[in-house]
Amino acid sequence: xxxxxxxxxxxxxxxxxxxxxxxxxxxxxxxxxxxxxxxxxxxxxxxxxxxxxxxxxxxxxxxxxxxxxxxxxxxxxxxxxxxxxxxxxxxxxxx
Numbered sequence: 826x827x828x829x830x831x832x833x834x835x836x837x838x839x840x841x842x843x844x845x846x847x848x849x850x851x852x853x854x855x856x857x858x859x860x861x862x863x864x865x866x867x868x869x870x871x872x873x874x875x876x877x878x879x880x881x882x883x884x885x886x887x888x889x890x891x892x893x894x895x896x897x898x899x900x901x902x903x904x905x906x907x908x909x910x911x912x913x914x915x916x917x918x919x920x
Contacts, residue, residue, distance in 0.1 A: 835891055835912070837882040841905030846880045849898045849907065856894040858886030892917050 837853070839846050846862075853860045865879040884891050895907050895917050909917060 831888075832886055833888055834883060834885045835888065836910040837884050837891070837895065838908045838910075839878075839880045839882065839905065840907075841877055841902065843878045845898075845902045845905055846878060848901070849895075850882065852894040852898050853882065853884050853886070853891065856886065856890040858884040858891050858894065860884050888912075 837849070839849055850860050850862060861883045863881040863883065865881055892909065892912060895909055899905075899907060899917065907917075
């Protein structure tokens with residue numbers, strides 16, 4: 826049986842304003858994850874200003890810690906979207 830605190834790698838996808846993305850990276854790091862950020866460009870209609878960004882992060886650390894960091898972030902920034910590869914919202918809520 827696998828231990829829940831074993832380090833693993835998960836892709837974390839964020840969509841929302843640019844500034845809170847830094848907070849998500851910081852929270853993941855505070856919870857012990859190593860984070861690599863891969864910016865993704867959102868398509869825009871011609872002439873429109875894009876206010877939201879999409880950022881993919883590769884987080885390596887304890888799964889429970891990654892889920893807890895995302896749960897905490899969602900509470901602070903409820904109008905953003907954050908998904909953790911291989912985990913549904915119920916997993917993240919349970920942190």
